[in-house]
Amino acid sequence: MDKTALNRYFRNIFLFLIFCFGVWAERTGYIEEMAYYQEDVIYLAGEHLYLTLVSGGLAVLTGVPLGIYLSRPKMAQRAEASMQLLNIGGTIPTLALLALAMSVLGIGNNAAIFGLWVATLLPIVRNTFTGLRSVPAHMKEAARGMGMTPGQMLRQVELPNSLFVIMAGIRTALAINIGTAPLAFLIGGTSLGELIFTGIAVDDQAMMLAGAITTALLAVVIDFALGLLTMAFVSRGVNPLRQRTA
Amino acid sequence: METLSFLTGNFNQILSLAWVHTLLVSVAVGLAILTGVPIGIAITQSQRAADAVLYIASVIITIPSIALFGLMIPVLSMIGQGIGYMPAIIAVLLYSQLPIIRNTYTAINNVDPALREAARGVGMTAMQRLKMVEIPLAIPVIMAGVRTAVVMNIGVMAIAAYIGAGGLGTLIQRGISQSDPRQLIIGAVSVSLLAIVADFSLLWLQKRLTPKGLAAAV
Amino acid sequence: MITLDKLTKIFDTPNGSITAADHISMEVPTGEICVLLGPSGCGKTTTLKMVNRIIPATSGRVLIHGEDTSQMNTVDLRRNIGYVIQQIGLFPNMTIEDNISVVPKLLGWSAEKYKKRALELLDLVALDPAIFLKRYPSELSGGQQQRVGVIRALAADPKVMLMDEPFGAIDPINREVIQDEFLKMQKELQKTILFVSHDIDEAVKMGDKIAIFREGKLEQYAAPDDLLAHPANDFIAGFVGNDRTLKRLQLVTAGEVMQQNPSMVTLDQPLDEALQLMESRDLEAVTVVNREQKPIGMVRREIAQVHRGSCRDHHDGLPTVIYQDDDLRSVVSRLYRVDASWLPVVDGEGYLQGVITQRGITHHVGATYRTQA
Known part of the structure; x- marks a missing residue:
């Protein structure tokens, strides 16, 4: 089936739904009320992005090397156990993670960044690990047989061939991160959660929607940006979305 | 120490919150199985429908939970259910669709064509084939989807405490608002334990439900 | 010239040690193809991989042109040996040009030099550079990929090549074509080649010499005609087949x-x-x-x-x-x-x-x- 035709079909439905939502919002006067929060939205969206980029960036900078380290042959014995442990860590609900971070680091952005970092780490490590491990043995043997050093093998063969999977992990991770960052408000971090939770608490639906819709939009934008990065950095030869066959 | 004494002092309350938490997630995921499995089976009949349904489900799952609650509140307010357990159950129901539908769909689709051929060869009707061959083979994979859904939604349900759904999230909520580290830690730890226990017991169940002949493969 | 001197590999497994290659001694003269032949698990691949030390030898020596390879740096050794494997092992993230240029780049050739080399090599196997240089492996047919696999191994013009069932994954019709092409190239190139195969017909066709392995031991090492005419024992006679005299016919013009x-x-x-x-x-x-x-x-x-x-x-x-x-x-x-x-x-x-x-x-x-x- 033609994927692009399908996507266009859905984009149209999606746009139509947004349009209906807009009409409904206008009729009920939500738009006007939400516009009232414009300044807050812009400021908080910036803070929200800051939290996400710092904690998510840290997670990439730590998670990818950790995944690489666990995938090395000398770690083969301990890697499975480490991944099991990480998987158990991954079942811990994000709210619990943030709460625990606060009980250790106190209230504020630092606790929020720490909690978000932990929540984001797992998918990155897991995808890096599985991506590198699924590079076929014969390909690595060819690289070794041609005289590549382990470092050259990693840079020229293993990483480029698992980059698509690694990027998918980063996308999942940042989607979780953006969605969890509103909760950071609860432990003293600054994020769009401020509008959502305050909106719920004072029963101001326009305020809450302004926060919720912006959060959803941020998630879409970040995912889109990472999609572009994937397209730019993953070689056409190994990008399943750009595959042509002989 | 204080945390421990709080734990012993309020053990019954914590248990009842855990019970509510489990119940809410179970009901919601249970409903999700009732909708997701038939949808997953139905879309094996049409590639077009499958692409469409899986696309929608994957869009839903990327909506942050707190934003989803937020979006549902004004809608559900119209029937007077804006806050409470109703939006929480609906959110969990929606989030569970993707793992359950996707796993059902792939499991049934991946049944070895030779097996299907054999089933047809011995004279089974399409329904009999589904009941006697395809579903039994698909159950372990569907269970894996249920497990993913349950673990994820224990976390979602914790957040739902903020829209008044109840459950263990209540402890975390109170711990934060009352600056009470005892409730905070007990809430966080107990909801984490619940997720881990659920994960392991569903894994056990998944293995039990795997037909013996397939055990090596899964 | 490649010399194997009492080359031995013992694998330690939980079920005791297994001797995969047992005191293999043989000599491949410069410019000849030696086919290592035998049933699976006979030690032919292990022997091949000990030459470029993908598998380290337990004991014994490998000499290339008289030089003991155990004294050489593994990475340098491998860069000077062409290596072709059955799964081809092209890097799917790289274009054909980049794949061919891997070893020249590792050896520090100038861009001008390795680009020119890639053109020459594609010409050698009749793949139009204008079409193939910038393609990715997934965009090539199996036969085309295998040709690229072979020229990639030739890129830095190594004197010695190791080929591990290089044409094993190709359909029989294309295999014949590629074998013929390769023999034609070899006539010019005069590489010294160790070639693993499990197919007696391929061995007879490709080999100047054939080494028959069984259970880690070198059973017979001889020219194809000799091997077919005088198999050293019943195992070899059975392996080369009852029609071995007919097989000899293809060796003579x-x-x-x-x-x-x-x-x-x-x-x-x-x-x-x-x-x-x-x-x-x-x-x-x-x-x-x-x-x-x-x-x-x-x-x-x-x-x-x-x-x-x-x-x-x-x-x-x-x-x-x-x-x-x-x-x-x-x-x-x-x-x-x-x-x-x-x-x-x-x-x-x-x-x-x-x-x-x-x-x-x-x-x-x-x-x-x-x-x-």
């Missing part, structure tokens, strides 16, 4: 077996001269050639005996001719097909060079058995 200075007559010669010739040489027929010495027919003895006139009026057509380079297997099959006991042999231009007879072939094949007895 018609040119080697034909009788040179063939008897011939021209169209204008009288028939009785042809008869005389046949009677003096005890032939049943003689080839008729035109003015350019190209065979165009034959005169039979029984016809010459009862007719008068010139050869022009009494010759029959030739059912077919044999080229010097045809192997005996195809010659025999054509002799049977046209029910002839002899046929004229011509060179590439079509000039008569000799005749080949069924008796001559039998005699040639039998010669090695007679000397042995």
Whole structure:
């Protein structure tokens, strides 16, 4: 089936739904009320992005090397156990993670960044690990047989061939991160959660929607940006979305 | 120490919150199985429908939970259910669709064509084939989807405490608002334990439900 | 020259140690292909991989042109040995050009030099650089990928190549084509090659020498004709097959077996001269050639005996001719097909060079058995 035709079909439905939502919002006067929060939205969206980029960036900078380290042959014995442990860590609900971070680091952005970092780490490590491990043995043997050093093998063969999977992990991770960052408000971090939770608490639906819709939009934008990065950095030869066959 | 004494002092309350938490997630995921499995089976009949349904489900799952609650509140307010357990159950129901539908769909689709051929060869009707061959083979994979859904939604349900759904999230909520580290830690730890226990017991169940002949493969 | 000296590999497994290669000693002369042949698990691949130390040897030595490789740096060693594996192992993230240039880049060649080299190599296997240079492996057919795999190993012009069932993953028809192409290249390149195969026909076709392995031991190391004619034991006889004499036929060309200075007559010669010739040489027929010495027919003895006139009026057509380079297997099959006991042999231009007879072939094949007895 033609994927692009399908996507266009859905984009149209999606746009139509947004349009209906807009009409409904206008009729009920939500738009006007939400516009009232414009300044807050812009400021908080910036803070929200800051939290996400710092904690998510840290997670990439730590998670990818950790995944690489666990995938090395000398770690083969301990890697499975480490991944099991990480998987158990991954079942811990994000709210619990943030709460625990606060009980250790106190209230504020630092606790929020720490909690978000932990929540984001797992998918990155897991995808890096599985991506590198699924590079076929014969390909690595060819690289070794041609005289590549382990470092050259990693840079020229293993990483480029698992980059698509690694990027998918980063996308999942940042989607979780953006969605969890509103909760950071609860432990003293600054994020769009401020509008959502305050909106719920004072029963101001326009305020809450302004926060919720912006959060959803941020998630879409970040995912889109990472999609572009994937397209730019993953070689056409190994990008399943750009595959042509002989 | 204080945390421990709080734990012993309020053990019954914590248990009842855990019970509510489990119940809410179970009901919601249970409903999700009732909708997701038939949808997953139905879309094996049409590639077009499958692409469409899986696309929608994957869009839903990327909506942050707190934003989803937020979006549902004004809608559900119209029937007077804006806050409470109703939006929480609906959110969990929606989030569970993707793992359950996707796993059902792939499991049934991946049944070895030779097996299907054999089933047809011995004279089974399409329904009999589904009941006697395809579903039994698909159950372990569907269970894996249920497990993913349950673990994820224990976390979602914790957040739902903020829209008044109840459950263990209540402890975390109170711990934060009352600056009470005892409730905070007990809430966080107990909801984490619940997720881990659920994960392991569903894994056990998944293995039990795997037909013996397939055990090596899964 | 590659020399293996008591090369041994012992794997330690939970079920005890397994000797995968047991004191393998052999020598591959420069410019020759040596095929390591045997059933799976016989140690042929292990032996191959000990040469570039993908598998470290337990004991024994590998010498390349007299130099002990255990003294060399592993990475340098490998960069100077071409390596082709059955799964091809092209890097899917790199274009064909980048794949070919991997080793030259590792060796620090200038961009200009390795780009030029990639062009040359693609030309060598008849893949148009304009089309293929910037393609990715997934955009090539299996046969094209395998060709790229081979030229990638040739990129830095190594003197030694290791090929581990290099054509094993290709369908039989394409395999023949690629084998022929490779042999043609090897005639020019004169690499010293170790070549693992499990296919006796491939071994006979590709190998200057064949080394037969069983359970980690080198059972026999000989030229293909020798191996087929005199298998050292029952295992080898069974492995090379009951039709081994027929297999030997493909190792010999018609040119080697034909009788040179063939008897011939021209169209204008009288028939009785042809008869005389046949009677003096005890032939049943003689080839008729035109003015350019190209065979165009034959005169039979029984016809010459009862007719008068010139050869022009009494010759029959030739059912077919044999080229010097045809192997005996195809010659025999054509002799049977046209029910002839002899046929004229011509060179590439079509000039008569000799005749080949069924008796001559039998005699040639039998010669090695007679000397042995």
